[in-house]
Structures are given as structure tokens and as C-alpha cells.
Amino acid sequence: xxxxxxxxxxxxxxxxxxxxxxxxxxxxxxxxxxxxxxxxxxxxxxxxxxxxxxxxxxxxxxxxxxxxxxxxxxxxxxxxxxxxxxxxxxxxxxxxxxxxxxxxxxxxxxxxxxxxxxxxxxxxxxxxxxxxxxxxxxxxxxxxxxxxxxxxxxxxxxxxxxxxxxxxxxxxxxxxxxxxxxxxxxxxxxxxxxxxxxxxxxxxxxxxxxxxxxxxxxxxxxxxxxxxxxxxxxxxxxxxxxxxxxxxxxxxxxxxxxxxxxxxxxxxxxxxxxxxxxxxxxxxxxxxxxxxxxxxxxxxxxxxxxxxxxxxxxxxxxxxxxxxxxxxxxxxxxxxxxxxxxxxxxxxxxxxxxxxxxxxxxxxxxxxxxxxxxxxxxxxxxxxxxxxxxxxxxxxxxxxxxxxxxxxxxxxxxxxxxxxxxxxxxxxxxxxxxxxxxxxxxxxxxxxxxxxxxxxxxxxxxxxxxxxxxxxxxxxxxxxxxxxxxxxxxxxxxxxxxxxxxxxxxxxxxxxxxxxxxxxxxxxxxxxxxxxxxxxxxxxx
Amino acid sequence: xxxxxxxxxxxxxxxxxxxxxxxxxxxxxxxxxxxxxxxxxxxxxxxxxxxxxxxxxxxxxxxxxxxxxxxxxxxxxxxxxxxxxxxxxxxxxxxxxxxxxxxxxxxxxxxxxxxxxxxxxxxxxxxxxxxxxxxxxxxxxxxxxxxxxxxxxxxxxxxxxxxxxxxxxxxxxxx
Numbered sequence: 001x002x003x004x005x006x007x008x009x010x011x012x013x014x015x016x017x018x019x020x021x022x023x024x025x026x027x028x029x030x031x032x033x034x035x036x037x038x039x040x041x042x043x044x045x046x047x048x049x050x051x052x053x054x055x056x057x058x059x060x061x062x063x064x065x066x067x068x069x070x071x072x073x074x075x076x077x078x079x080x081x082x083x084x085x086x087x088x089x090x091x092x093x094x095x096x097x098x099x100x101x102x103x104x105x106x107x108x109x110x111x112x113x114x115x116x117x118x119x120x121x122x123x124x125x126x127x128x129x130x131x132x133x134x135x136x137x138x139x140x141x142x143x144x145x146x147x148x149x150x151x152x153x154x155x156x157x158x159x160x161x162x163x164x165x166x167x168x169x170x171x172x173x174x175x176x177x178x179x180x181x182x183x184x185x186x187x188x189x190x191x192x193x194x195x196x197x198x199x200x201x202x203x204x205x206x207x208x209x210x211x212x213x214x215x216x217x218x219x220x221x222x223x224x225x226x227x228x229x230x231x232x233x234x235x236x237x238x239x240x241x242x243x244x245x246x247x248x249x250x251x252x253x254x255x256x257x258x259x260x261x262x263x264x265x266x267x268x269x270x271x272x273x274x275x276x277x278x279x280x281x282x283x284x285x286x287x288x289x290x291x292x293x294x295x296x297x298x299x300x301x302x303x304x305x306x307x308x309x310x311x312x313x314x315x316x317x318x319x320x321x322x323x324x325x326x327x328x329x330x331x332x333x334x335x336x337x338x339x340x341x342x343x344x345x346x347x348x349x350x351x352x353x354x355x356x357x358x359x360x361x362x363x364x365x366x367x368x369x370x371x372x373x374x375x376x377x378x379x380x381x382x383x384x385x386x387x388x389x390x391x392x393x394x395x396x397x398x399x400x401x402x403x404x405x406x407x408x409x410x411x412x413x414x415x416x417x418x419x420x421x422x423x424x425x426x427x428x429x430x431x432x433x434x435x436x437x438x439x440x441x442x443x444x445x446x447x448x449x450x451x452x453x454x455x456x457x458x459x460x461x462x463x464x465x466x467x468x469x470x471x472x473x474x475x476x477x478x479x480x481x482x483x484x485x486x487x488x489x490x491x492x493x494x495x496x497x498x499x500x501x502x503x504x505x506x507x508x509x510x511x512x513x514x515x516x517x518x519x520x521x522x523x524x525x526x527x528x529x530x531x532x533x534x535x536x537x538x539x540x541x
Numbered sequence: 542x543x544x545x546x547x548x549x550x551x552x553x554x555x556x557x558x559x560x561x562x563x564x565x566x567x568x569x570x571x572x573x574x575x576x577x578x579x580x581x582x583x584x585x586x587x588x589x590x591x592x593x594x595x596x597x598x599x600x601x602x603x604x605x606x607x608x609x610x611x612x613x614x615x616x617x618x619x620x621x622x623x624x625x626x627x628x629x630x631x632x633x634x635x636x637x638x639x640x641x642x643x644x645x646x647x648x649x650x651x652x653x654x655x656x657x658x659x660x661x662x663x664x665x666x667x668x669x670x671x672x673x674x675x676x677x678x679x680x681x682x683x684x685x686x687x688x689x690x691x692x693x694x695x696x697x698x699x700x701x702x703x704x705x706x707x708x709x710x711x712x713x714x715x716x
Contacts, residue, residue, distance in 0.1 A: 171658060173674045178630075295543055295712040296573075296610040306611040308639045313652045313694070323688070347690035349654055353558050359652035359694040361636045362687065367612055417715045418643040484642040486611045489713040 012233030018273040020221045020228065023063040026261040027109055027216065028237070029195055031055040031254060059109050060263065061193065063221070068094065069110035069196055086115050109216075112192040193217040197246050197256055214244055217260055234262040298490040303370045307413065308484040311346060311362040316477035317406050319396035321350045322358050324479065326393075329453060330368070331386030337367040348397060356477070388413040389456045392479055394426060402444030407476040410455035414485060422481040430472040543709045544577070545606045547615065547640055549702035551585060553597040554621055556696035557633055561589035562596045564698065565620040568640070570606060571613010579604035587624045602702070611714065615640045618678065619651055619698050631670050634695035635678075641704055643716060649700040654692040 031054050061067070068076065068090070075081055076090040077098065193216045220229040232242055241257040298304045311324055327343040328336075336342055341364055349358040368388065390411040396404045407426025414420050429447040431437045440446040449455075457466065547568070554562055567582035585598040606615065621634040634653025641647040657663065658673040666672040709716055 171662065171673055173671075178671075178674070294609055295708075296612075297712055306614070306642075308614055308642065310638055312638075312650070345688045347654070347687045347692050349692045349694055350657070352654075352694040352696075354556055354694065357694055359636075359654045359692075361638060361652050361654065363616060363637045363639055365612070365614065365639075419641045419647060482639070484614070484639050486614075486642045487715045488611065489715070 012228075012230040014228040014230070016226050016228050019276055020063045022264050022272070023219075023228070024060060024262075024264040025234070026058060026060045026263050027193060027258060028056065028058045028241075028261070029109060029216075029256060029258045030057075030241075031256055057107055057109060059106050061111065063219075064113045064115075064189065064191055065111060066090070066093070066113050066115070067106055067110045069194070070107075071196070072110065108196045110194055110196065112194060114189040114191065188220045188222050190221075191219045193219075195256070195258070197244065197254070214246075214256075216242075216258055230260070232260070235259050236261065298369065298488055300490050301372045302490045303372065304488040304490075305368040305370065305413075306486045306488070307366040307368060309364055309366070310482040310484075311360045312480040312482055313357055313359045313361075314394060314477055314479045315357050317356065317358075317394065317396070318476065319398065319404055319406060320358075321348055321398050322394055322396050322406060323348045324360060324362070324392060324394050327391045327452060328366070329389045329391065329456070331388065333371050333386075334388060335369045335371075337369070341366055387415070389453070391452055391456060392424060392426070393452070394477075394479060398444070400444075404440065404444045404446055405448050407479075408449060408455045409479060411481070412456075414483060417485045417487045420481075420483040420485065422483060424479045424481060425475065426477060426479065427473040427475045430474045432472075542607050542609070543712065543714075544707040545608060545615070546705040546707075547602065547604045547606070547702055548705070549602050549646075549700065551598050551600040551602065551619070552699040552701055553588070553595050553599070554696055554698050555595050557596070557621065557623070558695075559623050559625075559633075560594065560596055561587060561624050561626075562633065563587040563622050563624055563630075564598060564600070565622065566600070566602075566617060568602075568604060568615050568617050570608075570615040573609040574613055574615070575607045577605045577607050611642070614642060617649075617651070617700070619653065620678075621653055621695070621698060625670065629670055631666075631672055632674050634698075635675065636698055638700075640702060644704050644706045646701065646703045649702060651698040651700065653695045653698060655695050657691045657693050 059067070072090075073094060076087060077094045079091060082088050082091040194213050195216050197214050218229075218231045220231075221227075222229075235241060237259055239259070241259045244256040244258075246254045246256065311326070314322055314324065324346045325344075330336060330342065344362075344364065346360045346362040349360060351358055390413065392407075392409040392411070394406045394409075396406050405428055407428050409424040409426040411422065411424060429449065431440060431447060436447065551564060551566060554564065564585045565582075566584070569581075570576075579602075581604060583600065583602075585600040588596045588598055590596055604615075616637060616639055619634075619636045620632065621636070622630045623633045624630045632655055634655050636651040636653035638649055638651045641649070656673050656675060658666075662673055706716060
């Protein structure tokens with residue numbers, strides 16, 4: 001797409017010692033109709049200042065400066081289109097411009113800053129020159145950006161299927177991406193300078209203008225390493241500039257040339273930069289020294305239990321390609337902050353170079369809240385003693401999509417806080433006949449528990465005996481878990497005996513022991529008084 | 542305001558198919574956490590053990606957080622890369638684990654996995670190296686998308702962390 005001058009079309013990477021706010025650059029865009037260009041254009045345009053342009057536009061940009069395109073201008077000047085804080089900010093800016101009597105600052109040039117929503121697939125188009133991108137006809141266009149943005153805006157009304165399905169895996173990581181991933185985490189702010197290259201003479205505003213948006217320059221700023229990447233690099237006016245050819249529907253061919261000039265002042269930078277640096281240092285020092293964070297304290301009579309679960313690995317299962325499904329059963333007086341985390345499923349994993357070990361390293365955290373009720377008078381009420389239960393099911397899914405349940409397991413949430421390393425042994429229901437065993441082996445159909453909670457202590461069962469007589473199982477491998485538990489107790493959980501099963505609750509136990517001593521003292525005193533009575537009678541006092 | 546100090550080291554890795562490895566790590570904490578001092582991400586050197594199977598990095602970690610609640614307790618996330626004699630680096634494993642909540646010194650094992658592609662990609666990987674990578678690590682943190690992955694078990698990253706807590710008991714937290 002770009003016809004480059006050999007000298008300068010490369011991404012420019014600059015190490016900057018100053019702040020990026022001082023960056024100033026100018027873009028000059030010239031539009032030439034095809035009839036005016038001879039085919040041997042390269043030599044002719046060496047002078048750069050070609051008088052044959054039809055239209056010329058120049059604009060000075062600051063770093064991260066938002067310049068609205070005429071289309072955005074129209075879009076954001078309507079309140080109904082603005083819902084997010086950024087959009088409201090844009091709306092206010094545009095209103096100021098309008099009240100100042102100015103219309104849009106530029107005719108064709110505009111910018112997308114890091115504040116703007118730039119959808120994921122566009123990122124891909126811009127950064128990763130993948131094979132798929134190479135085939136596409138509209139390279140570097142922002143074609144669907146507006147549609148995308150409209151989707152995000154009206155997502156309540158729009159069908160979700162319009163949004164791109166998130167793809168987790170990059171099947172063809174480009175060389176650039178590989179290099180990027182292996183180095184430290186990228187933390188870039190990006191600014192795009194875009195030109196609207198639509199044919200203005202035909203007044204075709206209502207047609208698909210978005211196809212004509214072309215990214216002229218991409219500027220990335222990495223805060224950490226203080227590097228500025230400019231694609232394409234800065235040029236001077238003596239060169240031929242960068243060139244874009246656009247074919248119009250109306251058989252005319254437009255050639256656009258543009259120059260990117262760096263006009264930031266270096267002397268000014270160093271002085272102001274020093275001042276800024278001092279100021280920044282001062283501010284960071286002050287904020288670090290004085291800030292306070294208010295610790296969250298649970299409500300009265302509640303206990304918060306923070307559970308950090310890590311499903312690490314599974315070993316010694318018969319089949320390969322396993323995944324774990326978990327489910328947490330909360331008693332009635334417990335609540336979870338995010339109930340959707342109470343059940344989940346890990347990824348599929350197969351054995352690597354060590355046999356019979358599959359790894360998940362699946363982490364999640366739960367915030368559970370237990371309310372202590374004081375209304376229950378009956379101390380033997382069972383519901384008070386119910387404790388959250390974890391149920392695990394480990395399954396295999398092989399390359400033929402045969403599904404087998406490999407094991408069930410159960411765990412009651414440990415009552416003490418701290419770090420717990422657990423190994424859960426699992427079992428699965430045995431097949432009753434030889435035929436079922438063969439079925440399991442060949443077509444993967446095996447007996448499954450209808451009640452997922454059967455491995456645990458059944459809550460609703462009123463019988464006195466937990467009997468599983470007559471139920472045959474086969475033991476299988478084990479799941480390695482790590483639980484980190486932290487409990488936080490609301491400010492005035494009173495010392496009730498009902499809660500004394502929370503064995504190591506220091507406040508409660510302390511209060512209990514004080515009460516106990518007081519009671520013992522009272523009893524002893526009464527006994528002493530009783531013992532003294534006959535003596536007093538005898539003496540006749 | 543409660544504070545957490547995490548001091549320790551990433552000891553090394555074992556059980557990987559190759560020994561010449563390096564590791565990229567980062568510590569992620571929730572929204573109510575504020576980093577006071579220390580670096581929360583880094584990259585180890587490439588270690589190729591001359592003897593034995595344990596790749597040793599001994600990479601120091603020293604970090605100090607202030608927090609307003611135990612929610613979003615720091616998680617460590619490691620990416621292990623293999624660096625071969627031609628200077629190529631390829632992904633060997635992703636792993637996640639929680640920093641322990643209780644004060645004291647803890648030994649951690651982080652079991653890693655790598656994503657598996659189609660037969661063609663695996664064939665290519667076997668002969669040419671490289672292989673598929675995750676597009677975005679963040680998607681893996683939000684566990685909801687995890688089930689769509691097909692992975693293969695890789696080795697173990699060993700870590701040792703000492704955790705010091707301050708002011709937690711003041712707010713009714715049992716340690």
C-alpha cells in the first residue's frame with residue numbers, strides 16, 4: 001500500500017528522556033487526482049513540494065490529543081449517543097467548540113487516542129501482520145470501527161452475536177508477537193492518526209465512509225522503558241513522503257501523500273522536564289507516605305470466610321485427557337459474593353513427559369459470608385453446624401469424544417484458617433456386569449451418579465445412619481488441592497455457646513473462659529455461704 | 542490499613558522436557574491492593590544446568606503491599622520458556638498459584654501446562670519448535686473461558702515465599 005522512499009520508511013524507535021507530553025508533530029496531507037500523475041512519478045516527486053495537489057491539509061498534533069473527525073463531531077454532539085464518561089467528555093468538548101463558533105478543526109485528519117475504544121480484532125489488524133490479514137483486501141483500514149463502537153454502545157439492544165467471539169488461542173503467533181511476549185509485559189499507550197480519504201466531491205457521506213479511513217501514523221509510548229515508536233518514521237519535507245493510492249467507485253484514482261514532521265522543542269523540554277520531575281517526585285513521596293486504606297470490616301454477627309482454592313494436579317487416573325468439575329454446596333445461612341464461582345470447570349489436560357500426571361493450576365477465590373442467628377434457641381439445631389461442602393468430579397474426554405467419569409470426591413471446607421495442602425482420593429461407581437465394563441472400555445458409557453452430592457454428607461436425609469451398603473465402587477486416582485483460608489469476624493459477634501465449635505476463635509474462647517470463671521466463682525461463694533450458715537447458727541450470733 | 546510483605550525467591554523448575562529454561566513472572570493483586578514498594582513482575586536469567594535435572598534460577602522477589610481486605614490476595618503467575626541453542630525461545634508452560642495467606646515461610650509448587658493445537662501444529666512443533674501461545678493471559682484469569690482449552694501437562698516451578706502480615710488481627714482477621 002505504501003510506496004516508500006528507501007531512506008525513511010521504517011518504524012522509528014526513540015528513547016526519550018523527557019516526558020511524552022512535550023511531543024509535537026505535524027502532518028501534511030496532499031491529495032492528488034490521478035489524471036495529474038504521470039506513471040514515472042517517482043523521480044518527479046523527489047522535490048517533495050509538488051505544486052500539483054488538489055487539496056492540502058496541515059495540522060499540528062500533541063501527544064494523545066483527540067481530534068474529531070467530521071463524523072465523530074456529528075456523532076458526539078448528540079447527547080443520546082454519549083453514555084460513558086469519555087463520551088460525555090467528548091460531548092462537552094464539542095459543545096465548547098460549537099459555542100466558540102468553530103466547526104471541526106480538520107477536514108480529513110483526526111486521531112484515535114488510548115481513551116477510545118479500539119476493538120480487539122482491530123488491534124490484531126494493526127499490530128500482527130498475520131497470514132489471514134495479508135489476504136484481506138483492506139489492510140490497515142478502520143472499516144468496522146464505528147460499527148464496532150456502535151455495538152458496544154447499544155449492547156443492551158444489539159444481539160451479542162454481532163460481537164466477535166473471543167478467541168483465546170493465537171494459532172499463528174507472528175514473529176513480532178513472539179518477540180513481544182517473551183520480553184517483559186508490554187504497557188503501551190497508542191495513538192493513531194487517521195485520515196478520512198473519502199471522496200468529498202461526490203458528497204457520499206451516507207455511504208460506507210468507514211472503508212476510507214486509513215491509519216497514517218501509529219505512535220506508541222512505553223511508559224516504563226521511555227521509548228517512543230513511530231510507524232512510519234518522521235520525515236522531512238524534502239522527501240517524497242508516504243503515499244496511499246485509493247481507487248474510487250467513480251473510476252477516479254486518488255493519490256494521497258503525507259509527511260510526518262517532528263516539531264517538538266528540545267531546549268524547552270529539559271527545563272520543564274526537570275521541574276515536572278521534581279514535582280512528580282514530591283507528589284509520589286507524599287502519596288506514599290500519607291495514604292491510608294480503610295480496611296473492610298464485616299457486618300455485625302457475620303463471619304467472612306475468604307477461600308482461595310487452587311486445583312493443582314491429578315495423578316494416577318486410568319485415562320488420559322482429564323478435566324475437573326467442581327461444585328460447592330452452601331448451607332442456608334451462608335452466602336457467596338459471586339455465586340457463579342460456586343461451580344466451575346477446568347481445562348482439558350493430557351499427560352506430558354511424566355506419566356499419569358495432569359496439571360491444571362486452576363485458581364479461584366471465594367468470599368463466603370456466614371450469618372450467626374441468635375433466634376435459634378435450640379442448641380441441638382443441626383442447621384447451625386452445617387459447613388460448606390466441595391464436590392469434585394473428574395472426567396476424561398478422549399480424542400474420539402468418548403466421555404468417562406473417572407472419579408468422585410468430596411471435601412468439607414476446613415474449619416481453621418491458614419494454608420491447607422490436601423490430597424483427595426477418588427472413587428467411581430463400579431459396573432455391575434461384565435457387559436457394562438466392556439461398554440465403558442469401548443464406547444465410554446459408564447454408570448454415573450444421578451445425585452452429584454451423594455459423595456458428601458446428605459443434608460436433607462433425616463435418618464440416623466449414613467449407610468452406603470450395597471454400593472460398589474472402584475477407587476481411582478487422586479486430586480491435589482491447595483486451600484488458603486482466612487476468616488474475618490464481625491466486630492461484635494457475641495460469645496454464644498452455639499458458635500463454640502469454631503474452635504480457635506480467640507475472642508469467643510476468651511469470653512467463654514471469663515464467663516466460666518465468674519460462674520465458678522459465684523457457685524463457690526454460694527457453697528461457702530451455705531457452709532457458713534450452720535456455724536453461725538451454732539454460735540448464736 | 543493492613544500490610545503484606547512477600548519476600549522470597551523463585552527457586553527453579555523441574556520435570557520440563559528440556560533443561561535450558563527461563564521464566565517470566567508477575568504478581569497480580571486485586572483492586573483493593575496498593576503496591577508500596579518492590580517490583581511485581583520480572584524475568585529470570587536462562588539457566589542450563591550442567592548437572593542434574595533442576596533448572597535453578599534463585600530469582601529474588603521482594604514486594605510490599607497495602608490492602609483494604611483479603612479479597613484479591615496476590616497471585617503469582619509464571620510463564621516458562623525454553624531457550625534453545627539456535628537462540629529461539631518457545632513457550633513451555635503457564636502456571637498460576639496463590640501466595641499463601643498465613644504468615645511464615647512456605648514452599649510452593651506451581652504446576653504448569655501449555656496449550657495444545659491441532660495435529661498439524663503439534664507435528665510442526667515437534668520438528669520446528671515454536672507452537673501456539675495464549676493470546677491474552679487475562680482471559681485465563683477470568684476462569685470462565687478456561688474450559689475451552691486443551692492443554693498438556695508440563696513441569697513444575699518451585700518457589701519459596703515468606704509472608705509477613707501486619708495489622709490484620711486489628712480488623713478481626715484470624716491468621
